[in-house]
Amino acid sequence: MLFLSLAVAWLVFVVAVPGTWAAADRALTLAECLALAWDKNPGLGAARERIRELTADYEAARARFFPRVTLISYYQRVDPNRLSPGGAGTTQKLFGREGLTSLTGKQLIFDGLKTYYATRAALLGVKAQEYDVARAADEVTYVVTEAF
Numbered sequence: 001m002l003f004l005s006l007a008v009a010w011l012v013f014v015v016a017v018p019g020t021w022a023a024a025d026r027a028l029t030l031a032e033c034l035a036l037a038w039d040k041n042p043g044l045g046a047a048r049e050r051i052r053e054l055t056a057d058y059e060a061a062r063a064r065f066f067p068r069v070t071l072i073s074y075y076q077r078v079d080p081n082r083l084s085p086g087g088a089g090t091t092q093k094l095f096g097r098e099g100l101t102s103l104t105g106k107q108l109i110f111d112g113l114k115t116y117y118a119t120r121a122a123l124l125g126v127k128a129q130e131y132d133v134a135r136a137a138d139e140v141t142y143v144v145t146e147a148f
Contacts, residue, residue: 030145033148034140034141034144037144038141041136041140043140044140047132047133047136048133050132051129051130054125054126055126057125058119058123058125061115061118061119061122064108064118065115065119067106067107068106069104070103070106072100072104073099073101073102075097075099076099077096078097078098079096081094082094
């Protein structure tokens with residue numbers, strides 16, 4: 001039985017696998033190595049993700065320039081036979097429902113250029129990170145080319 005399982009394993013590896021080995025044994029070109037390294041390098045991926053994060057920070061800083069509108073609404077039923085707010089009994093009929101609808105808006109007029117400089121700083125942070133990504137890509141290119 002052991003001999004039969006060894007024979008089947010040998011047939012699988014000798015007959016079925018060599019076609020896949022031939023494709024795997026092929027040498028990669030420099031361009032393929034570079035593309036693979038740029039795509040799979042974790043440091044480069046983290047630097048690209050940092051660009052997305054800084055871009056979101058820029059959008060958040062820039063959002064302060066735009067007006068903010070808030071809509072609040074609620075409705076509540078209350079027991080009309082409850083005690084009055086002072087706690088004493090009353091002959092006046094208390095209300096059984098209450099509701100509120102409120103719409104408020106805010107617009108930044110002037111904050112001492114704080115928002116302007118915050119957006120400028122966030123934009124410069126994005127540009128600096130883009131340079132850092134380019135530097136990391138150049139470093140990966142150098143290491144891959146040297147190893148090739």
